[in-house]
Amino acid sequence: MSITISDTSIDEFHLQLGLLQTLDVGLIILDQTYHINLWNTFMENHSGLLHTQLYKKNLFERFPELSESWLKHKIDAVFLLNNRSFITWEQKPYFLKFKSYRPLTSDAPYMYQNVTLIPLSSPSGKIEHVGILIYDVTDAAMGRQALEAANIKLKLQSQTDQLTGLYNRGFWESCLQQEFDRFARTPLPSSLVMIDIDHFKKVNDTYGHPGGDEVLRQLATILTEVTRTTDRVGRYGGEEFGILLVGSDAYQAQSVITRLQQRVDSLTVNHYNHDIRFTLSMGLTEISHTFNSHEQWIHMADQALYQSKQNGRNQVTIINAEE
Numbered sequence: 001m002s003i004t005i006s007d008t009s010i011d012e013f014h015l016q017l018g019l020l021q022t023l024d025v026g027l028i029i030l031d032q033t034y035h036i037n038l039w040n041t042f043m044e045n046h047s048g049l050l051h052t053q054l055y056k057k058n059l060f061e062r063f064p065e066l067s068e069s070w071l072k073h074k075i076d077a078v079f080l081l082n083n084r085s086f087i088t089w090e091q092k093p094y095f096l097k098f099k100s101y102r103p104l105t106s107d108a109p110y111m112y113q114n115v116t117l118i119p120l121s122s123p124s125g126k127i128e129h130v131g132i133l134i135y136d137v138t139d140a141a142m143g144r145q146a147l148e149a150a151n152i153k154l155k156l157q158s159q160t161d162q163l164t165g166l167y168n169r170g171f172w173e174s175c176l177q178q179e180f181d182r183f184a185r186t187p188l189p190s191s192l193v194m195i196d197i198d199h200f201k202k203v204n205d206t207y208g209h210p211g212g213d214e215v216l217r218q219l220a221t222i223l224t225e226v227t228r229t230t231d232r233v234g235r236y237g238g239e240e241f242g243i244l245l246v247g248s249d250a251y252q253a254q255s256v257i258t259r260l261q262q263r264v265d266s267l268t269v270n271h272y273n274h275d276i277r278f279t280l281s282m283g284l285t286e287i288s289h290t291f292n293s294h295e296q297w298i299h300m301a302d303q304a305l306y307q308s309k310q311n312g313r314n315q316v317t318i319i320n321a322e323e
Helices: 002-022 041-047 068-081 138-159 169-185 200-226 250-265 294-310
Strands: 026-031 036-039 085-087 113-121 127-136 190-197 232-237 240-246 269-271 274-276 280-286 316-318
Touching: 026 041, 068 085, 068 113, 068 127, 169 190, 169 232, 169 240, 169 294, 190 200, 190 250, 190 294, 200 232, 200 240, 200 250, 200 269, 200 274, 240 250, 250 280, 250 316, 280 294, 294 316
Parallel strands: 280 316
Antiparallel strands: 026 036, 026 127, 085 113, 113 127, 190 240, 190 280, 232 240, 269 274
């Protein structure tokens, strides 16, 4: 009878070992001194290292790229608390850096992994080993990243003008509204510049709309280059643009306008062997507590722009609301 039980136990042991070896997940079993007691077939296939090469080897000595203090803290907590612990790919993309062999995501830079650390008790009930289960979640991770990238792209598309890449009117005005609300709480100056391309209809009539579009694109590039990342540049409509110069008073804003005028004066837009030159009319207004809304701020800057056009174009007019 004892022989039968022994045979059965051996059969069960081999069955369980075979199961562990053929799991489509990685399995590492560590003892309390972080020595490897089991390195299953999944781990062999993806690491190129055999169980016999790693058996009784210290995990951290064999894999120095692991964050030793961080991982030891996780493992020790499993031993102490007899509770599972989890590491997701969002927290740490991988436990060990393996190549990705997923057919749907073969362009992934590596295998994304979720990890579960589980306490393993001995027949006496004492926790003497920890199992580390490593799951290949590359498809899910790449799908999540693709979705997030698509959402970011959609958000940018909802905020930007398709032709110029600048903020569209709706989003740009929302930035202006936020700055106006901020000024009510913190009186840091900001300035608004409204810009119009002089005789733009003539450009379209002479060179066609593709020529006009190229003028708009190249002006947008210059507007981005002469302003700071904290400023907000938008296409207000047609050939009109707006620049919100955050933290700049009217005097400081004039240096931006000077750089802009110099760049435009030296610019020649070449379109199908035609050289296109243009000038700008601008209106500048510093924010003021006399404004009741951001629309009033825009209106004041538009008035300054109108005066520039009335006075012969290719110039900037400054209106101070405080005067």
